[in-house]
Amino acid sequence: MAFADDGLPALNAERKGITDALYPAKARGSIDFAIEPSSGIADIFQLFIRNDGRGAVFHYGGHASKSTLELKAVDGAGEVAHAEGLADFLGRQRGLQLVFLNACSTVGHVELLLAAGVKAVIATAAPVNDEIARDFALSFYRSLGGGRCIQDAFLDAAAEVKSRSGDAAPIMETRGIGRLGAEPIDPIMLWALHVGPSAGDVLNWKIPTEDTRTVKIALPEPERGRANVLNTVLGPRLFEAAAPYCWEVQDCIRNAGRTGEPIDIDATWEEVAKAFPFPVGLGIRRLNADSNAGREWLTDAVGLYKATSKFFAFVVMIQLWENVRTNNKWKWATDQREIVLNFSKLVADDDPTFDYVGLILAGLESLRVNDVTPFPPQCADLSQALSMPAVAEARAGLQALQGRLADFPADMADDALCAQTEAQLAHFLAPFAFITGYDLAAFKDIKILQSRMKVIQFRHLKVRLAQISTVSSKDNAVNYDFYADNDSVLLMDRMKGGSPRWINLTPFIIDQNALNGQSGSKLHFFAGRQAEGSVFRFIENEKRTMDIDAQSYPEIHDQILDFRSTIERQL
Numbered sequence: 176m177a178f179a180d181d182g183l184p185a186l187n188a189e190r191k192g193i194t195d196a197l198y199p200a201k202a203r204g205s206i207d208f209a210i211e212p213s214s215g216i217a218d219i220f221q222l223f224i225r226n227d228g229r230g231a232v233f234h235y236g237g238h239a240s241k242s243t244l245e246l247k248a249v250d251g252a253g254e255v256a257h258a259e260g261l262a263d264f265l266g267r268q269r270g271l272q273l274v275f276l277n278a279c280s281t282v283g284h285v286e287l288l289l290a291a292g293v294k295a296v297i298a299t300a301a302p303v304n305d306e307i308a309r310d311f312a313l314s315f316y317r318s319l320g321g322g323r324c325i326q327d328a329f330l331d332a333a334a335e336v337k338s339r340s341g342d343a344a345p346i347m348e349t350r351g352i353g354r355l356g357a358e359p360i361d362p363i364m365l366w367a368l369h370v371g372p373s374a375g376d377v378l379n380w381k382i383p384t385e386d387t388r389t390v391k392i393a394l395p396e397p398e399r400g401r402a403n404v405l406n407t408v409l410g411p412r413l414f415e416a417a418a419p420y421c422w423e424v425q426d427c428i429r430n431a432g433r434t435g436e437p438i439d440i441d442a443t444w445e446e447v448a449k450a451f452p453f454p455v456g457l458g459i460r461r462l463n464a465d466s467n468a469g470r471e472w473l474t475d476a477v478g479l480y481k482a483t484s485k486f487f488a489f490v491v492m493i494q495l496w497e498n499v500r501t502n503n504k505w506k507w508a509t510d511q512r513e514i515v516l517n518f519s520k521l522v523a524d525d526d527p528t529f530d531y532v533g534l535i536l537a538g539l540e541s542l543r544v545n546d547v548t549p550f551p552p553q554c555a556d557l558s559q560a561l562s563m564p565a566v567a568e569a570r571a572g573l574q575a576l577q578g579r580l581a582d583f584p585a586d587m588a589d590d591a592l593c594a595q596t597e598a599q600l601a602h603f604l605a606p607f608a609f610i611t612g613y614d615l616a617a618f619k620d621i622k623i624l625q626s627r628m629k630v631i632q633f634r635h636l637k638v639r640l641a642q643i644s645t646v647s648s649k650d651n652a653v654n655y656d657f658y659a660d661n662d663s664v665l666l667m668d669r670m671k672g673g674s675p676r677w678i679n680l681t682p683f684i685i686d687q688n689a690l691n692g693q694s695g696s697k698l699h700f701f702a703g704r705q706a707e708g709s710v711f712r713f714i715e716n717e718k719r720t721m722d723i724d725a726q727s728y729p730e731i732h733d734q735i736l737d738f739r740s741t742i743e744r745q746l
Contacts, residue, residue: 177214177222179237179246180548185309187543189236189277191559192309196316197382198563205383206231209419209609212552215248216256220264225612226419228269231380235276236312241283244276258284266291272380273325277312279303282367289371295325295378296369303365311336311366319382326378329368405466405593410444412601413451413459416608421450422669424611450611452666453640453698454684454714455604458482462600468593470585476596477580480573482714483604484531485700487557489683490666491538491549492518496738498547499745506544511537512746519742523703523710528578532570536561550678551668553609560606569602614667615640616677617686617696640664640686640696662689664698682734685711687721690728701735709735 176193180186190212200206209226211218214237223230238245244261248254265274265288273295274288281298288296297315299308314335318328370377417424424446431438441463448460458479465472495515499505507515514530514537521529539558542549549555560566576583576596617638664684667677687697699711699721708724709732725732 176208176234176236177211177219177246178235179214179244180212183237183305185305186236189309189312191556192313193234193316194556194559196313196320200320200382203384207419210553210556212555213247213548215246215254219246219256219261223264223268225422225425227425229419230268230271232273232275233265233268233271234312235274235278236308237278239276239278239281241280244278258287262287262291262293266293272377273297275312275315277303277308285369289369292371292373294371294374296371297329297366298369299365300367301365307336307340307365310339322381322384324379324381326368329366333366405468405472405590405597406444406463407440408594408597409459409601409604410440410447410463412605413447413608414438414443416605417447417450417611420609420612421446423450447611452486452610452613452615454482454486454615454700455479455607455610457714468588468590470583470588472593473576473583473588473596474580476593476600477573477577478717479600480603481527481531481577482700483607484535486684487554487607487610488518488531488534488538489680489701490678491535491542491554492683492738493678493680494547494549495538495541496741498542498545500737500741502545505541505745507541507746508544511541515541515742516746519739519746521703523705526702526710526712527581529703530574532561532574550666550676551609551613557606565602566606569599572596572599573603612669614669616665616667617662617689618665638696640698662686682723682731682738685721685723685731687713690731708732 176190178186178190190210194208194210197206197208201208207229209222211222214235219235223233235244242258244256244258246254246256262284265271271293274293275297276284276299277297279299279302282300285296285298311332314332315328318331319325323331368378414424414427418428427438427442427446444459444463448456448463450456451459458475462472462475462479465475492515514533518529518534536558539549539554543555543558561570573596617640663679663681664686665677665679683701685699685701687699688695698714700714702710702712702720704710705722706724708722708727711721711723713719713721723731723735
């Protein structure tokens with residue numbers, strides 16, 4: 176699904192509604208879906224490239240004309256995708272059953288798409304009201320997700336929209352390029368379902384009702400006398416969840432498909448440990464290193480929950496800080512104010528039990544209310560994913576365990592509790608798997624490149640922060656016409672080609688070695704206030720701390736103070 180919002184009030188509700196409609200099928204393993212909330216041309220191409228041969232339906236929501244889709248480039252500027260090139264690309268996608276262009280006057284795309292080999296297309300014949308477009312899409316995907324075929328789902332949606340709107344509805348907020356005045360439209364005639372010469376039986380295509388995941392994983396047998404086997408759930412679940420986003424996981428699946436052999440369970444754990452950002456990947460690797468139920472295993476499980484929660488909370492807080500800093504009219508809900516304010520005043524002693532998931536949700540809601548698309552854009556759907564019953568229940572269980580672990584009786588950490596905790600981690604972590612499409616990295620040794628008659632460029636050594644106390648061997652030099660943040664911890668899009676996208680996670684995640692001018696990497700998480708400064712905890716060993724104040728690391732100290740003053744001033 177690709178969306179390109181440019182002032183369309185109903186588009187966000189369309190994206191969330193489609194996700195809701197399809198989530199039961201995703202949960203049972205019948206389908207998966209990948210979403211680009213703010214799409215450029217490269218984003219759409221990457222959706223298919225990352226999911227080679229797996230894309231069955233492509234949905235677009237946004238502005239369009241008879242010959243173009245109006246998208247959003249990496250820098251937020253408008254970007255036009257021309258119908259001919261897009262049709263050529265979509266026509267070559269193996270497994271693609273349907274293209275749904277839910278925008279104004281997209282009928283002009285149909286002939287090109289069908290000629291290119293696309294089996295079926297839903298398109299509009301005229302400018303379409305924003306809210307009616309939302310209602311039509313939600314009705315269609317509710318029927319499709321409920322087991323109806325493409326044709327029946329289309330007819331269901333047309334009938335529902337007609338029952339809501341009557342024979343005609345005014346055009347108010349449209350999905351065309353430009354704004355039109357009010358004029359009548361016939362909702363049931365506005366959309367059409369087109370099929371091409373290669374359609375076959377596409378009108379009867381349905382979402383499967385059974386688990387269609389093809390990844391075969393070799394699981395160990397339980398030991399004699401033990402009902403549960405630890406470390407058999409989380410690795411495979413995250414492996415499958417990462418597949419739409421992570422090149423390395425996709426390669427592993429393709430190789431297994433060629434040989435017909437099941438994937439070794441330890442390989443799934445290792446692949447996801449490498450794919451997730453280092454603070455999370457380290458926790459995954461530690462958990463898999465010990466398959467014996469007990470307090471130590473539970474401690475590692477809680478550590479993984481906390482590392483994931485803190486990492487994503489920092490991703491959101493950095494963006495909240497940057498946006499609030501430049502917007503004097505920032506809007507806050509009452510519950511958001513309290514949670515974010517509590518974080519800005521957090522003391523280090525309260526860090527072990529602080530609810531960082533609550534902070535994620537409060538920050539994302541604040542960004543949403545103020546019409547800010549987060550980075551990564553998939554974060555926009557985290558609130559919805561974390562509110563699903565199984566995920567919310569898992570979060571509650573893990574948060575409760577985190578709060579009482581210090582006084583937890585060792586004899587209660589038995590097989591059953593550890594197995595339950597692993598299942599909770601699988602539910603909780605799976606919605607975050609999109610992050611495997613991004614790298615935790617730093618730029619070091621930036622050099623100026625200048626030669627006669629050429630524009631000045633800056634050579635950046637990109638260092639992937641992916642190994643314990645060191646850096647990845649996948650370091651590479653990249654040239655930009657700007658000077659990027661130096662010696663900071665960056666979250667970067669792994670997209671091949673196109674302009675780079677990243678956010679700077681410093682000062683909440685810092686690299687001690689970079690600050691000291693040393694090689695290698697020692698990452699620390701912010702833990703809260705202490706005396707006149709702040710405390711950071713070493714990711715590899717939380718008992719080792721690093722104090723930041725005006726004398727030791729003034730630049731980091733000043734950034735933390737700026738965050739606090741910016742947030743507290745607004746609140």
